[in-house]
Amino acid sequence: MIDPIISTAAALALSVIFASAASHKLRKPQWFRRQVEEYRLAPSFLTPVIALALPVTELLTAVGLLWTTSRPYAASVALALIAAYALAIGINLMRGRHDMDCGCSGPAMRQPLHPMLLLRNFFLAVLALGALFPMVERTVSLHDNFVMIAAGTVAVLLYAAADLWLANRPLLLKLSGDK
Amino acid sequence: MQALIVSNVLLWLLLIATAVVILGLIRQIGVLHSRIAPAGALMMDKGVEVGQPAPQVTAADRSGKPVNIGYAGERSTLLFFLSPTCPICKSLIPAIKAIDRSSDNLDVIYVSDGDPAAQEKLIADAGLENSRYIVSPEVGMTFQIGKLPYAALIDASGTLKAKGLVNSREHLDSLFETELMGSSTLQQYLKTQSESPRIHTPS
Numbered sequence: 001m002i003d004p005i006i007s008t009a010a011a012l013a014l015s016v017i018f019a020s021a022a023s024h025k026l027r028k029p030q031w032f033r034r035q036v037e038e039y040r041l042a043p044s045f046l047t048p049v050i051a052l053a054l055p056v057t058e059l060l061t062a063v064g065l066l067w068t069t070s071r072p073y074a075a076s077v078a079l080a081l082i083a084a085y086a087l088a089i090g091i092n093l094m095r096g097r098h099d100m101d102c103g104c105s106g107p108a109m110r111q112p113l114h115p116m117l118l119l120r121n122f123f124l125a126v127l128a129l130g131a132l133f134p135m136v137e138r139t140v141s142l143h144d145n146f147v148m149i150a151a152g153t154v155a156v157l158l159y160a161a162a163d164l165w166l167a168n169r170p171l172l173l174k175l176s177g178d179k
Numbered sequence: 180m181q182a183l184i185v186s187n188v189l190l191w192l193l194l195i196a197t198a199v200v201i202l203g204l205i206r207q208i209g210v211l212h213s214r215i216a217p218a219g220a221l222m223m224d225k226g227v228e229v230g231q232p233a234p235q236v237t238a239a240d241r242s243g244k245p246v247n248i249g250y251a252g253e254r255s256t257l258l259f260f261l262s263p264t265c266p267i268c269k270s271l272i273p274a275i276k277a278i279d280r281s282s283d284n285l286d287v288i289y290v291s292d293g294d295p296a297a298q299e300k301l302i303a304d305a306g307l308e309n310s311r312y313i314v315s316p317e318v319g320m321t322f323q324i325g326k327l328p329y330a331a332l333i334d335a336s337g338t339l340k341a342k343g344l345v346n347s348r349e350h351l352d353s354l355f356e357t358e359l360m361g362s363s364t365l366q367q368y369l370k371t372q373s374e375s376p377r378i379h380t381p382s
Contacts, residue, residue, distance in 0.1 A: 143184055150191035157198035164205040171212035 002133040004140055005148050010130030011065040012152030014078055017124070017159055019062035024106035025055035035103035039088050057081065065131060075132035079125060086121040089113055104163070111167045120162065127155070214347075226323035226342075233331070233339040234322060238290075238315040241302075246288060246313055251337040256286045257354075259345075260319055260329040263297035267346055268328040272305045274348040279310070284335075292316045330354055 025032040033051040036042070042050055057077065064074025092100060093113055102111045104120075111117075227234055233249035240246050248256065259275050261268035279287040289312045291298055298314055301307070322331060322342075331342035332354050341354040 143188070146188060147191065150195060154191075154194050154198050157195065157202050161198065161202040161205050164202070164209055168205065168209050168212060171209070175212070175215065 001136045002130065004135045004138065005144055005151070006130050007071070007133065007135045008148040009151035009155065010127045011071055011075065012148065013155035013159070014075075014124070014127045014131055015062045015065040016152070016156045018058045018065070018078065018081075022055040022058035022062060025051075025058070028107045031107040032103070035101070038100060038103070039092060041088055041091065054081075068135070071131055072134070075128050079128040079132060082121050082124045082128060086118055086125075089117050089121070093118075105167055109164075109167045112170050114166065114169070116166055116169075120166065123159075225325065227339050229339055229341060231339055232337055233333045235337070236318055236321045238313045238318050241312050241314070246311060248288065248318060249333060249337055252335055254284045254286050255335055255340070256288060256333040258288050258290055258318075258322070258331040258333070260290045260322070260324050260327055260331075261301075262291055262293050262327050263301040264293060265327045269301065269305065271328050271345065271348070271351065272307070274351055276306075276310075278351065287311070288313060290315065290318045292319055 029051065032055070033047055036047050036051045036054075037044065058081065061074045061078045061081065064070040065078065089102065093115060098113055100113050102113050102117055104117060105111055235247070235249040237245050237247050248258065257275075257278065259271075261272075275287060275289075279285070287310065289307060289310055291301070291312065291314050293314075295314070298312075302312060322329075326344050328345050329343070330345045330351060332340045334340045343350065343354060345351045345354070
């Protein structure tokens with residue numbers, strides 16, 4: 001059992017993150033199809049199906065997280081998606097493909113695969129678990145509502161900042177000449 | 180109780196503000212990185228020295244019209260050496276176009292070399308249809324260009340005023356700066372500075 005503040009804040013943050021991820025993928029379908037192919041995990045005839053199914057699932061998850069009735073289902077799907085992405089990144093890291101674009105932050109920002117991305121997905125999974133656990137029944141006051149939205153906002157902002165931070169890392173390494 | 184709620188709300192608002200600031204700072208670092216283009220190794224320049232008359236060469240532009248380079252004329256000339264295979268060259272084209280638009284007494288000539296189909300694509304992508312674009316290895320050889328993107332500034336009397344490897348807008352602007360300061364290279368500027376008696380240099 002978990003307090004409604006934690007559940008709702010986690011669901012709000014996850015919903016925004018998934019909605020933005022889906023919008024990248026739906027707005028640049030060409031780019032995402034190439035990205036799916038680049039991961040070299042599924043047979044190529046499945047690429048168009050996967051490239052469409054993933055963003056649509058993400059969008060549905062983002063919407064489903066907003067209502068308490070559909071939240072547990074949406075959170076389980078989100079957890080599965082996060083785990084699947086982590087697996088895809090992990091397999092390609094094991095193959096030694098460190099130069100490959102992760103495709104995590106949309107087409108505007110190249111970001112090579114790195115073990116830190118797995119840590120990022122772990123934090124996303126924690127958020128999904130927060131939304132997944134059943135809530136304690138209690139009346140929610142105005143102040144509780146405020147804290148939910150504020151905590152969700154902070155989580156999204158920190159996620160975006162961490163994402164940029166990860167994307168900047170290879171640029172800094174390029175300057176100093178290390179690999 | 181009232182005070183605790185107020186303090187809690189205030190803390191949340193401040194935390195959001197802090198997160199926004201962090202995001203902004205990290206974004207700015209990313210922008211800074213993209214502005215610091217790779218500068219390239221310092222190289223010994225070959226070809227005509229700055230301050231000497233520029234080599235005179237004539238080449239045909241895309242429509243077959245002859246273009247004279249290095250002859251005395253009414254306007255200065257900026258030669259921009261590029262190639263369709265060089266990504267930094269492409270990223271500099273907007274800066275070159277801006278310089279072209281902003282100065283009245285300057286002719287900008289793009290000098291390229293390589294596959295004709297790639298040239299056409301580059302011209303279409305960058306919107307250079309109305310610019311003077313020469314595809315000729317001879318011009319590059321006359322000026323002894325070893326690295327791209329390279330730019331050379333020739334004044335109206337046909338004297339080579341400045342030249343150098345240009346990897347960013349700053350490098351490009353420095354060509355005009357060197358003309359203004361009267362030193363052909365940064366190295367020469369530092370040398371004249373250190374030779375002046377007012378500045379103490381360890382010997």
